[in-house]
Amino acid sequence: MKDIPPIITGGQIALIVFLSVIALALAVVALLLFVGLVRRRSFREATELEILTMGPLQKFGYRAKRFLFRVPDGAYTLVAVHIPALAKRAWKGICGIFTTLKDALVHGDWKTRCSFAVMGFSYFARKRFARGLLFFALEVFYILYMVLFGGNQLFRFFTMTEGNVVGREEFWNEDIGNWDYRYHDNSLLILIYGTLTLIFTVAFLYGWYKNIKAAYYAQELEEARRHIPTAKEDIHNLVDAQYHKTLLAVPLAGLMVFTIFPIIFMIFLAFTNYDAMHTPDVSNLFTWVGAQNFFTIFTGGIGSGNTQFGRVFGTLLLWTVVWAVFATFTNYILGMLVAIIINKKGIRLKKLWRTVLVMTIAVPQFVSLLLMSQMFGDNGFINTVFGTRIGFLTDHSLLPKVMVILINIWVGIPHTMLMVSGILMNIPADLYESAKIDGAGPVKQYMKITLPYILHVTTPSLITTFIGNLNNFGVIYLLTGGGPLMQEAGSGGAGETDLLITWLYKLVFSYNEYAMASVVSILMFILTAVVSLIAYNRSKAVKNEEDFM
C-alpha cells in the first residue's frame, strides 16, 4: 500500500507551533518595546490621595493603564538596558584580557616576559617557589597530555572517521582459530576525548592568562617595593579573603564534570548522525552531519527507523505545554483553596487535616505513583470493583491525559497546601485588624490582603514549578509509561501521554536515537529558557536579592 502524501506534514506543524511560540514572544516584546519607546515618559504615578478620591471605575482604569505602562517599561529595560550592558561588559572583559597581555609584554621586565613561555617563571625568579611550581606543573601537564594523547584526539575530533566507515569488522583470527572482531576508531570515544581536550585547552589558556597577570602583578609589587605574598600567606588567605575559592572548588569541579561537560557533549552530539544505524561498537561509525537533524525535525523529513520526528515532536510539544499549564495551575489554585479552608478561623483539628495531606509527601512519590498506576490499570482495583474495563490510563482518548492531570493534583496539592499554610501564618495580624476597623468584610480582606500577599510571595516558586512540570519525568513515566502508543505509523515509540522528556528517554533507551534526542533536548532548552527568562524578568524577588539583608 502506498502512503498518500499528506497536504501538510507533521514536521511543518511542529515548525509552525515552535516558531509561532517564539515569534509570538518576540512580537510581544517588540510591540511592548515600541509602545514603551514612544510613550515611555507619558505616564505619571498617581499619589495615594488621588487614588483614594477615584471612583471604582476610574481606579480600575488607572490600574489597567499603569499595568500596561509597566510591562513595556520592563521589556524596555531588558532590551535597551540589560542586554546592551551585558554585551558591553563581555566586550570590556575581552578587551581587558588583551590589554593585560599587551601591558605585560610591553612594560614587563625579563622575568615577566619569560613567563609567556615558561609559566610561573616570574614567581621562581622572585623566590616564590610554591606558586611558580604550581603554574609550571600546569604547563608541563598540559604539554605532556597534548603530546601523548590529547593532540591526536583533537585532530581526530575534527576529522572524525577519516578512512573508516565500519566500526566493527569480523575477520578470521589465525591465532585463536576462530572468527574475531576488529574494532576501528570508535567515534564515540573520539567525541568524548575530543570534548574533554577542548575543555582542558580552554582551562589551560585561562591558567596561562592568569599566570601572566599574576607575574605582572608581582612585578608591580616589587617595583613599588611592596611585599609579595609568600606561600604561607597564600594559604592563610584561602580561609579568609579568598575563602570563596576554597569553598567553591569542589562544588564547581562537580558542576564542570557532571553538568557542563555533558551539556557540551550533548550539543556536539546533535550535529552527528549517532543513531541505531551508526553505533560505533556494533555497526557503522557516526560522523558530523551539520544541522541535518534540525532540518529533519523542521521539514518533516523521516529519520532513521522511519520515525516522523517532526510530527511526533509537534504533537508532544503541544501536549507538554498543555500539561505544564494544567498541572501547575490546578495544583496552585486548588492547593491554595485547601490551605485557606484548613486555616480558616473556627475550623478545628487543623493538625489532623494537615497531617493527612502530608502523607502524600512523606511516602516516596514513586510508590504512590506506581500504586495509582495499578489501581487505575486495566485489571486494577477500580475496574475490578465496578466490573468494568475502562482504560483509564490506556484508552485512545482524552481520558488518560485527564487522569494524569487528576492524579498529579492528588500528588501536588499537599505541597502547595504546606507552603501556603506557612505563608498564611506569616501575614501580619495587624493588617487584618486595621482592615476590620476600616470595615472590610472577609471577602474584601481575602481579596485585598491574603491573595496579593500569597501571589507576591509564591511567584518564584510558581515559575520553578512550571519549569519543573515541563520536564516532569516521574509522574508521566511511572503512571502511564507514556502510553498508550500513538496509533499512526512511524511514531518512534511515542505515546499519547508522553512528554518530550519521557520520549527522550525512550529514544535513547529503546531506540538508540542519540543524535535526535540531543536535538530534541536543545529545542526543549530553548523553550524552557524563553519561558523562564520572561517569567523571572517579571518577578522582582529574583532581582532584589539584596533587599532582604
Added chain:
Amino acid sequence: MKRLRSKKAVERGTNAAIYVILTVISIIWLFPFVYLLMQSFRGEPGQATAYFFPKQWTFDNYIHLFTGEGISYKDGLVKATEVKFPLWYGRTLLIALVVTVIQTLIVLVTSYALSRLRFKMRKPLMNLMLILGMFPGFMSMTALYFLLKLLGLTQDMSTVGLILVYVGSSCMGYYICKGFFDTIPKSLDEAARIDGANRQQVFFKVILPLSKPIIIYTILNAFMAPWGDYMFASLIAFGNSNYWNVAVGMREMIQPAALSTYADSFQRFCAAAVIVSIPITVLFFLLQRYYVEGITGGSVKG
C-alpha cells in the same frame, strides 16, 4: 439581634460544609495508602480483588520479598530470580546515606559562599547555574553514562557511579539554603570579624549554629531524593537487575510480564512499598517542622 444570629447561622453552615469537604478530601488522600497496606497482607492470588479488605491475611508477601520467592501461576511457589529486594534496598539505603552527607556539605558550602562572600564571579556564577538548570537533566545523563562507562563506573561499580551523579551537580540546589542564610543578620558576621574571626570561623561558629532548620531540611531532601529516582538508576544499571535501586526494581514487579507470571507480584510490590515507606515516613514526620520551615522560608523572600 436577629441579624447577628443569622450571621452566626451562616458561619455555622459554612463550617459544616468545610468539615464535609475536608472529610471527603481526607478519604480520597488516605484511601490509596490504606489500600496499599491491606493489599500487602492479602493472601488471595491475583492482581486485584473486588473487595477492599483481604479475606485471607498473611505475612507471606513480606517473607517472600526477603527469601526471593514468588508464587507462579504455573508452578506454585518458586524462586523468583528477579526479586532481589534486600539487595536493592541495601543499595538504595547506602546511596541515600552517602549522598546525604556529601550533598548537604556541598549545598551548605555553596550557599554560604554565594550568600555571604563577595567576589567578582558571584553574580555570573549564579546566572550560569540558573541557565544550566534549564537543560533537561536527562540529556546530560546519556553523556554521563558514556563517561561513567569509560571510567568503569557502571554495572559493577554503579553504586559509586550513581552517588557521583546525584552529588555531582548538587550545588545547583543552593537556592533555598541561600535564601535562609540571607535572612541571618549581617551584623553578626561583622561583630565576629571585629573580634578577629576569619571568614572560615564566621561560617563554622556563627552561621552554622544558627542554621539548624535549613540544615535539617537539606538533609531530609538529600536523603529522600535517591529513593525516588527512577530515570538515572535504570539508565546506569542498563537492564541488569543486580544493580537496580528500589524504584526500578519495584516498577519491574508490576510490569505486565511479572503480573502475568506471578500470582503475588502485586502483593509483594505492596509489601515492598510499605517497607520502603516506613523509615522515610517516620523520618519525615519527626522532622516535618523543619521541612515546612524550609519550603516557606525559602520562598518567603518576597
